[in-house]
Amino acid sequence: MRYRTRVTAPAAALIGTAAALTAASSAHATPAPTGTSPAAKTSGTPGLETLGDPVFPDLGNDGYRVTSYHLDFAYDATTRLVDATATLKICTTQALTRLSLDALGLDIRAVRVGGRTATFEQVDEKLRITPARTLPAKAWVTVRVEYSADPRRDLAHTGWVDTPDGFAVCCQPNSAHTVFPCNDHPSDKADFSFRLTVPSGLRGVATGLLVRTETLSGDRTAYTYRSREPMATELVQITVGDYVVKDRQGPHGLPLRDVVPTARAAALEPALALTPGIVEWLEARLGAYPFETYGLLPCNSDDPNAFDFTGLETQTLTIYKPNFLLQEEKKIGSHMMHELVHSYFGNSVSPATWADLWINEGHADFYGLLYRYERGWADSLGLTTMEARMKDTYARGDQWRHDSGPVAAPNAVNLFDSQRYLGGVLVLYALRNLVGEAAFNALERAFLARYRNSSATTEDYIAVASEVSGQDVSGFLRDWLYGTKTPRMPGHPDWTVTPVKTSLVAPHSLRGGHYHDNSATL
Template sequence: MRYRSRLTAPAALLGTAAALTAGVPAHAATGGPTAKRPVRAPSPGPETLGDPVYPSLGNDGYRVSAYDLDLAWDAGNRIVTGTATLLITTTRELNRFSLDALGLDIRSVRVNNTPATYAQSGEKLRVTPATPLAANVAARVTVLYSADPRRALAHTAWVPTPDGFAVCPQPNSAHTVFPCNDHPADKADFSCRITVPAGLRGVASGNLVSTETLADGRKAYYYRSASPLATEVVQITVGDYVVKERPGPHGLPLRDVVPTARAAALEPALALTPRQMEWVEARLGAFPFETYGLLPCNSDDPAAFDFTGLETQTLTLYKPNFLLQEEKKIGSHMMHELVHSYFGDSVSPATWADLWLNEGHADYYGLLYRYERGWPDSLGLTTLEARMKHTYALGDQWRAQSGPVASPTAANLFDSQRYLGGVLVLYALRQRVGQGVFDAIERAFLARHRNSAASTKDFIAVASQTAGEDLSGFLTEWLYGTKTPRMPGHPDWTVTPVSSSFAAPPSRSAKPHDNSATL
């Protein structure tokens, strides 16, 4: 229903606009017969959304309301052929617009079922419709293309496996899988049909709507999400998988997508999810999506999969061998990824400078989960207060190395400052307002920005309104200051001075979550 209503919404808006001018003389509606208004010819849409971390990511002049992908996996040639249909709504007159696309072999582009001229330039697919698009109108863009998941690219979302693939789009690589407006601020409805050879299964974010067995023995799986997605958390996977279903809290259907040969060995880890979900719902409210589960991708190749987990919406991607460990070694990180369903998926970052909202919250609750169970962290500490005292001492060093918590660059986006540095900000806020108000802030922020994107400024506004006091100065100092502020309630805590030995940025991995304190 959501998908269909999003498709018809623009027409309804146009109808409202017509009604507002009904009965008004033509000259009044247009500014009068002698009014002189400048006539501005349609122009190309900007090829950026102005992100402070990835300025070339995303495109302006339109917004996407829905993606519908129709993909087919050729296991012999290991090629994906696809049709991506985007429903867009223009925000200005356009004689040309662009999509993000890298490593895709484009075969044709149509706009409103009419062939369009197109050209690929860098990571942009420039589309020139046969007729310029007016402002505030809906348009259907259809792109036929193919992709090789093994292709060497500057960056890629593809995770090749022995029998198929999975995708890891975060932060800026969804457009290596399908043409899109690849920025988390432009969330959209999502559906995907995946056709695979007999013996394999295709799975995507959302719920399975239907299956179809084709005349040649191939099988098609059709998935649709009940909530909008940011492109960076889309999941599409093909392989020799079995789907294991189990009930979650209050009847929420859970489903794990597991390599068939490893299903029994992975069951102890999969069985942890219902209890973990009860724990997080008690703190953050009802789970925001229609389903949840784990995808232990059928590959442990570090060259293709050099991180532990990724919070793709409704289906968290994992390295299988990680989940074969005992609970105390995986439970807190599983909680980290589960919390991302709230902070990161349901509420997406408005820009990549707001990443601390995702990672700080995920680490905060992951650490709480760990310490409640008496599991020592990587430093041997067993309380949040002890870990925060240790982190506080590093505050100025991290600010010198990686910038303030909410001021990352592309080079240090996934440094510890966005993870534990974000936890330290949340701990300071809790110390300032008290546990009860802090919990209320968390729930209010999630409720206000559910199924949308939110900025650091938005979080500060919700915190101030909920606390009944202006917290902008306090939080701005913690998030953007070059020096670590005093910790409320702990006047004895000290910050280690920055020395020349910390002049260079810390080493980091190229993929997200390697710096999670919950590992």
């Protein structure tokens, strides 16, 4: 392996280069609509029922892109069922005789396309819809699906979290379509709004800001939320329960709202009060927080089987198990940072495919560890510096590549192994050692600016790193991300890699974006 000579360009020049990247266009743009006159072309074909994801090839549907979702949920506390309507505005990319949505475990009652009744069938995890007439290419179309759902239904995988007084949702990576019919892939981000009708005494909360509260007959209340920024389906949060909403102010007037079990609000306050300082620390490194609000949702369930993680980065409202947040700051602070980082890497900039997950998790662990060590908090290995932790991780490199594959080449089984977390941190650490701290900080901001409200690939990150650092780091990063052997660490020629033992298996986390016992030794 050959490394280029380290470039130490002045920080001002690097920041200027980063600023120039902000003018790049967003991938959230959709094709311009065309008319649907009788003269419009009527021939077409069924849309392809995949977006070709390398990890989850069955996810997503081609032939259209979604520009917005409106989810109208009515929760019945007696039956514990949700009566729902999902209204999607799509833009076709080809003439369609049939389209499909991802859907599993939903009891579909009716479908309308462009205001007309459509026929439909549910096959495996697809809802196949045949409109009354062929949809022209590049046309705006509204798809409305009426259905009901049982959050307690036993499915092969589910995004529902059943709680004693309602539910929450945790859809990452591939379970949003168990909650609402959708194009369930992070490359197809869309605008979202929500209307949640619940019995009075319960609270309905969703991603984004509350824009309307209605008192209805039958002792029911409807809450309407709207997300200001586009969102991937896996990041949606909808929760119903006996919650109180606690408002506070973050840096620069950022509204912070926490959704807290009423009975535990006082006990959870010490953890919730940490958020403004955590946001301020991260903004100094990555720039202004990218969304309209932030806060925590200590989900109203202590059932260890309710969900198999401690925290998940649902957009603008990170969900946690409440007992985790009852610990002292040094036990939770670095993980709270990890989840906040996902607002930038993972939420604002989403993975273009699930093979790009290392960008989310590597960055979340990277800044979570920096935050930990800056405060002198030892990790679970007893280490107190990033250098010591990376030396330990480096020694495991070949073993993890043997057991879990390269950092940027996961499969559905090992997607959330440590290789995507600490393995990703090691890549970022190596890159920072190579290009210097000023260049690294500038390229991080440039990447976030260029792909804000969009999705990005590993190759996109490599391209920005080369452009902003002023040197071609493509070969260097590809070796680190796709190689079967751990490359030499810049600045540490004495570091060694432990030989592979075929009987060992790399530590495994339960699900992504969450606190887990191996890498979050954070």
